[in-house]
Amino acid sequence: MTFENIRYVGVNDRDIDLFEGMYVVPEGVSYNSYVIIDEKSAVTDGVDGGFADVWLKNIAAVLGDKKPAYLIINHMEPDHSASIFAFAEKYPDATLVGNDKTFVMLSEYFGTAFEGRRLVVTDGEELSLGKTKLKFVFAPMVHWPEVMVTYDExxxxxxxxxxxxxFGTLDVEDKWDSEARRYYFGIVGKYGLQVQGLLKKLSAYEIRAIFPLHGPVLRENLGYYIEKYNLWSSYTPEVDGVLIAYTSVYGHTKAAAEKLYEELKDRNVTVSICDLARSDWSQCVASAFQLSKLALATTTYNGEIFPAMREFIDCLVERNYKNRKIGIIENGTWAPVAAKLIRAKFEKCKNITFAETDVKIRSALNDESLAALKVLADEMSK
Ligand SMILES: Cc1cc2nc3c(=O)[nH]c(=O)nc-3n(C[C@H](O)[C@H](O)[C@H](O)COP(=O)(O)O)c2cc1C
Ligand SMILES: [Fe+2]
Ligand SMILES: [Fe+2]
Incomplete structure (x- = not known):
């Protein structure tokens, strides 16, 4: 489906080192912005600061001699908003459209709330551009408090x-799921309740295409993407299977994790395995939410859980990890405490069941811990 009156004016960022200061993005990221051409034309959102010039050129190329009447600010995170001041200077007659919270943030970032040239909208308010009627639907905490989405009626x-x-620039040809899942659980994962709220609001609208702020425009099979968001935001596993996440200093805990992997494969279980110290943590987090079960294998380290495992669990708990089964493999040479500490870390999480068998390793696997591994594999394959 083409929408002749809606033009892309965003940019691809291939040079970014870390998205939001923490996510590796080997295929870069796009900051999407669109112009809705009408009697009064509107630009939706901006781009990151380093791309302001390119963005303004893109807008001018689309509009020719005309000027945008509005800049609609759906989200104030700087990957979209850092260029707004440059826009406001170039188009002094344009009105900035946002909500109360948007303008508080604008004044924090830029030292001005653009009095005299702003339109403060309320939830559900409409705006006519001529032929096009827009409706603003508030979506607080998807992903910041000021977020709203704009529905072109x-x-x-x-x-x-x-x-x-x-994640990924627009010229990258990959399947949507993997990098959309990593993006979702990395960035919005904590706010499942708010995403559910937005999905409920949106169910009242007929939607033919979705124009997001990152990644491609979604024009077909929208039910597929909406169902993924429904699963993700309700913390429902997509796949029945086990993620084995491990840390190991000298390889003995790794051997146990790999043994569990084989045992589960033998039982025809869908299983993935990752070394937390050597993998992209955000991919491991996304996999943990994709699958229904999690096996954690870790060394005891200075009376604590090994740091990479500690951080991984913190990332899950922070994102409201729930509705899952967890199995534990603990290693320690003189005073193993990892299993006890792992259980305590998940106390805040809802609807977590632990496998009955903890595999307890003293330094290296032996007959007893190997037997326990098989019992754990039985439990995790149920
Ligand atoms: C720096 C360091 C600190 C450790 N601290 C503890 C500890 O506090 N208690 C314990 O039982 N084992 C401790 N260990 C031993 C490990 O938990 C583990 O048993 C050992 O490294 C073997 O497992 P691996 O081959 O998977 O690394 C420590 C190991 C290292 C390298
Ligand atoms: Fe954001
Ligand atoms: Fe963003």
């Missing part, structure tokens, strides 16, 4: 802010 198009976004 004329074209039945949703400008969805960060929702339905993915």
């Amino acid at each position: 004329t074209d039945k198009v949703l400008f969805s802010a960060d929702a339905f976004g993915k």
Whole structure:
């Protein structure tokens, strides 16, 4: 489906080292912005600061002699908003559209709330551009408090802010799921309840296409993407299977994790394995949420859980990890405490069941711990 009156004016960022200061993005990321051409044209959102010039050129190339009447600010995170001041200077007659919270953030970032040239909208408020009627739907905490999405009632198009976004520049040809999942659980994962709220609001609207702030425009099979968001935000596993996440200093805990992997494969279980110290943590987090079960194998380290495992569990707990089964493999040479500490870390999480068998290793696998591994494999394959 093409929407002749909606043009892309965003940018691809291939040079970014870490998205939000912590996510590796080997295929870069796009900051999407669109122009809705009408009697009064509107630009939706901006781009990161280093791309302001390119963005303004893109807008001018689309509009020619005309000027945008509005800049609609769905999200104030600087990957989209850092260029707004440059826009406001170039187009002094343009009105900035946002909500109360948007303008508080604008004044914090830029020292001005743009009095005299702003339109403060409320939830559900509409704006006519001529032919196109827009409706603003508030979506607090998807992913910041000021977030709103803009529904184009004329074209039945949703400008969805960060929702339905993915990592990767727009020229990357990959399947949406993997990088959209990593993006979702990394960035919005904590706010499942708020995403559910937004999905409920949106179910009242006919949507023909979704224009997110990162990644490609979604034009077909929208039910597929919406169902993924429904699963993710309700913390429902997508796949029945086990992620084995381990840390190991000298290889003995790794051997146990690999043995569990084989045992589960033998039982025809879908299983993935990752070395937490050597893998992209955000990929491991996404896999943990994708699958229904989690096996954690770790060394005791200075009376604590090995640091990479500690951080991994913190990332899960922070993102409201729930509705899962967890198995534990603990290693320690003189005073193993990892299993006890792991259980304590998940105390805040809802609907977590632990496998009955903890595999306890003293330094290296032996007959007893090997037998326990098989019992754990039985439990995790149920
Ligand atoms: C720096 C360091 C600190 C450790 N601290 C503890 C500890 O506090 N208690 C314990 O039982 N084992 C401790 N260990 C031993 C490990 O938990 C583990 O048993 C050993 O490294 C063998 O497992 P691996 O081959 O998977 O690394 C420590 C090991 C290292 C390298
Ligand atoms: Fe964001
Ligand atoms: Fe974003």
